[in-house]
Amino acid sequence: MGGVFRKLGSMAIDMVWQLGFIARFFWLILYYSGQSFTRLRLTIRELYFSGVLSLLIILVSGLFVGLVLGLQGYEILQRYGSTDAMGTMVALSLLRELGPVVAGLLFASRAGSAVTAEIGLMKVTEQLKAMDMMAVSPIARVVAPRFWGGVVSMPLLAAMFSAMGIFGGWLIGVVFIGVDNGAFWSQMQAAVDFRYDVLNGVIKSCAFGVAVALIAVFEGYDCVPTAEGVSRAITRTVVSSALAILALDFVMTSFMFRGL
Amino acid sequence: MNRTTIDLWVGVFVAMGIAALLFLALKVGSISGSEIRSPYTLSAHFDNIGGLKVRAPVKSAGVLVGRVEQIRYDNERFQAEVVFTVDGRYKFPVDTFANILTSGLLGEQYLGLDPGGEEKTLAPGEVIKKTQSAVVLEKLISQFMFGKAADGEPAPAK
Amino acid sequence: MSEPLVSLENVRFAYGERTILRDISLSIPRGKVVAIMGGSGCGKTTLLRLIGGQERAVGGRVLVDGQDVAKLGRDKLYAMRRRMGMLFQFGALFTDISVFDNVAFPLREHTDLPPELINDLVLMKLHAVGLRGAARLMPGELSGGMARRVALARTIALDPMLLMYDEPFTGLDPISLGVIGQLIRRLNDALGASSVIVTHDIQESLQIVDYIYFISEGRVVAEGTPEDIRKTSDPFVHQFVHAEADGPVPFHYPAGDYATALVGGPA
Numbered sequence: 001m002g003g004v005f006r007k008l009g010s011m012a013i014d015m016v017w018q019l020g021f022i023a024r025f026f027w028l029i030l031y032y033s034g035q036s037f038t039r040l041r042l043t044i045r046e047l048y049f050s051g052v053l054s055l056l057i058i059l060v061s062g063l064f065v066g067l068v069l070g071l072q073g074y075e076i077l078q079r080y081g082s083t084d085a086m087g088t089m090v091a092l093s094l095l096r097e098l099g100p101v102v103a104g105l106l107f108a109s110r111a112g113s114a115v116t117a118e119i120g121l122m123k124v125t126e127q128l129k130a131m132d133m134m135a136v137s138p139i140a141r142v143v144a145p146r147f148w149g150g151v152v153s154m155p156l157l158a159a160m161f162s163a164m165g166i167f168g169g170w171l172i173g174v175v176f177i178g179v180d181n182g183a184f185w186s187q188m189q190a191a192v193d194f195r196y197d198v199l200n201g202v203i204k205s206c207a208f209g210v211a212v213a214l215i216a217v218f219e220g221y222d223c224v225p226t227a228e229g230v231s232r233a234i235t236r237t238v239v240s241s242a243l244a245i246l247a248l249d250f251v252m253t254s255f256m257f258r259g260l
Numbered sequence: 261m262n263r264t265t266i267d268l269w270v271g272v273f274v275a276m277g278i279a280a281l282l283f284l285a286l287k288v289g290s291i292s293g294s295e296i297r298s299p300y301t302l303s304a305h306f307d308n309i310g311g312l313k314v315r316a317p318v319k320s321a322g323v324l325v326g327r328v329e330q331i332r333y334d335n336e337r338f339q340a341e342v343v344f345t346v347d348g349r350y351k352f353p354v355d356t357f358a359n360i361l362t363s364g365l366l367g368e369q370y371l372g373l374d375p376g377g378e379e380k381t382l383a384p385g386e387v388i389k390k391t392q393s394a395v396v397l398e399k400l401i402s403q404f405m406f407g408k409a410a411d412g413e414p415a416p417a418k
Numbered sequence: 419m420s421e422p423l424v425s426l427e428n429v430r431f432a433y434g435e436r437t438i439l440r441d442i443s444l445s446i447p448r449g450k451v452v453a454i455m456g457g458s459g460c461g462k463t464t465l466l467r468l469i470g471g472q473e474r475a476v477g478g479r480v481l482v483d484g485q486d487v488a489k490l491g492r493d494k495l496y497a498m499r500r501r502m503g504m505l506f507q508f509g510a511l512f513t514d515i516s517v518f519d520n521v522a523f524p525l526r527e528h529t530d531l532p533p534e535l536i537n538d539l540v541l542m543k544l545h546a547v548g549l550r551g552a553a554r555l556m557p558g559e560l561s562g563g564m565a566r567r568v569a570l571a572r573t574i575a576l577d578p579m580l581l582m583y584d585e586p587f588t589g590l591d592p593i594s595l596g597v598i599g600q601l602i603r604r605l606n607d608a609l610g611a612s613s614v615i616v617t618h619d620i621q622e623s624l625q626i627v628d629y630i631y632f633i634s635e636g637r638v639v640a641e642g643t644p645e646d647i648r649k650t651s652d653p654f655v656h657q658f659v660h661a662e663a664d665g666p667v668p669f670h671y672p673a674g675d676y677a678t679a680l681v682g683g684p685a
Contacts, residue, residue: 041263044270052269055276091288121513130510133470135499136527156277163280166288185287190324194289196315202281 025218029147032140036148046149050111054157057110058103062161065098066090066168074177083179087188090169095192095201096257099162101249104208107154108241112216115146116237119220120230143221147213154209155202162201200256207252211244298348299326300384304358305339310394312360312369318344320373325350328371344371351381360394369394422447423483423580423612424469430477431464438464440636451606451613453623455658456633462616466582470504471495482580500528503573504582509565511557517568518553524575543571547601563594567601574605581611587619599626620659624648632658
């Protein structure tokens with residue numbers, strides 16, 4: 001019996017430690033962020049790696065999610081004879097939930113894992129220590145640019161995902177099934193509120209961007225410097241990012257959309 | 261990978277992201293069309309608001325003129341108090357009629373304003389006197405079944 | 419000679435419960451090359467990290483150029499590190515940039531020199547290690563010995579006063595080994611710097627260093643010039659120099675009685 005409690009206790013203590021480390025690390029990143037902006041080139045490079053290289057998977061997935069939403073939406077809406085509302089359904093589900101969440105999950109597994117792997121390998125090969133010995137802070141030089149690259153990429157990718165998804169829905173609805181083009185757009189515009197739907201979605205994606213980028217750089221920087229340690233860190237990045245995104249999504253949704 | 265290639269791609273990436281955001285804001289969300297300008301507040305009391313929700317549209321002659329801001333229960337009058345905003349460009353006479361209507365048979369409920377004939381218009385903060393409650397489907401059906409479906413008056417217990 | 423560049427006074431260090439260094443006192447005189455030797459895992463690398471300020475001693479003092487490293491604030495510590503160079507065991511080159519950019523890295527980070535001057539300086543440093551022709555290669559294309567020479571060029575980019583070498587001879591073929599050994603000596607004399615080599619390669623070290631410390635179980639157990647070491651009768655040093663399997667450093671990890679373990683089943 002005591003063993004169970006002891007285990008629970010040690011788990012709780014470990015978790016608090018971990019949270020403390022992440023919070024301190026986050027503070028350090030912000031403290032050393034100056035260089036990410038004064039030497040913009042460092043951050044632009046990371047924008048390339050986390051943003052541009054994630055483009056393909058985001059656009060293709062967005063398109064397919066939109067196509068599926070279009071098909072399923074049509075299937076359900078036609079039972080009630082309201083296929084005109086297809087645009088509304090596709091747009092609202094993408095803007096509020098699917099865009100930020102699915103783009104966040106894809107971003108975590110595509111870019112987050114790559115960042116963790118890169119920083120982890122730099123740690124294994126002592127590059128971080130070498131940098132520190134050369135009087136260059138690895139947090140300013142390696143971690144902060146990658147963090148900001150992720151934070152900036154994420155909302156842009158989520159917006160592209162949603163836009164692509166709406167295009168997919170339009171393709172199915174208007175081009176293949178023959179829903180009226182005017183009804184598709186006008187119903188959508190009447191139902192979608194800029195501040196309430198679009199902006200809240202963007203805020204969500206920004207929050208997910210911060211969470212994923214922070215987890216990715218932290219796991220890389222904190223990993224056990226062995227081959228096994230790096231692979232575990234990558235797994236942890238993907239798993240914790242996914243959990244963080246879903247948990248944050250729940251909390252933010254309950255605050256943002258409780259009126260309806 | 262040299263610098264200019266990276267710059268080019270990042271430029272394309274950022275431009276695409278901003279284009280997507282603009283698309284969502286203008287084409288999908290229509291930032292300009294449905295926005296309510298310089299709104300003022302009105303309120304009305306109803307016996308029953310049915311399924312009316314906060315942020316439901318306020319329409320007159322089918323055109324969106326405002327949104328429901330707040331729904332309260334007034335414990336003195338035992339009625340629901342609905343507070344809503346109306347676009348500052350539109351003025352309504354003091355004898356305007358407020359109805360809770362349903363778009364389509366199963367659609368969302370909204371607040372409909374039927375203007376009356378008075379010269380004087382409603383000032384911000386004023387209360388609309390004439391209201392009609394939501395049609396509750398169950399009541400309608402039971403009235404019909406008991407042969408009292410004449411005038412839509414709610415049948416009070418004697 | 420004036421006061422030594424680096425001196426350790428009764429330094430004690432532990433990772434949590436595990437004591438690594440018990441009581442170390444040694445000094446590195448200016449202009450000399452000093453080797454610190456000992457078996458694998460005896461805390462030699464930790465010593466370098468203490469000097470570089472990446473770890474703080476639990477007890478005792480680490481003085482570099484008269485300053486107590488453990489008491490320096492972050493900015494002062496970084497200012498001091500700019501005058502130190504450390505060569506890591508496997509070079510620790512930045513794998514995502516070219517050889518040229520690796521050597522240019524400290525110059526670009528710490529100076530505002532114009533690009534032409536940086537270009538000249540980098541080529542000079544690369545020339546000093548004999549790899550000017552490899553400037554455009556990526557670190558992945560280099561052999562182990564070449565990577566370490568490039569790292570050496572990067573280490574000396576800012577003309578440091580103190581050079582630290584962490585196992586510079588590990589995993590090299592005899593020719594590369596000789597090259598690195600000669601470079602360490604030549605660069606030290608050319609730059610007027612002082613060097614510390616942490617290694618367990620006794621034969622190579624005996625040829626190039628001025629003074630040797632032996633560390634075992636967290637203490638300095640022997641010290642002296644190469645001549646002293648060759649002639650010594652100290653059993654530990656003798657075992658080390660002649661690479662004997664058993665001696666004061668036992669072959670067996672401490673364990674219970676062998677016969678009992680075999681007969682008595684699992685311990």
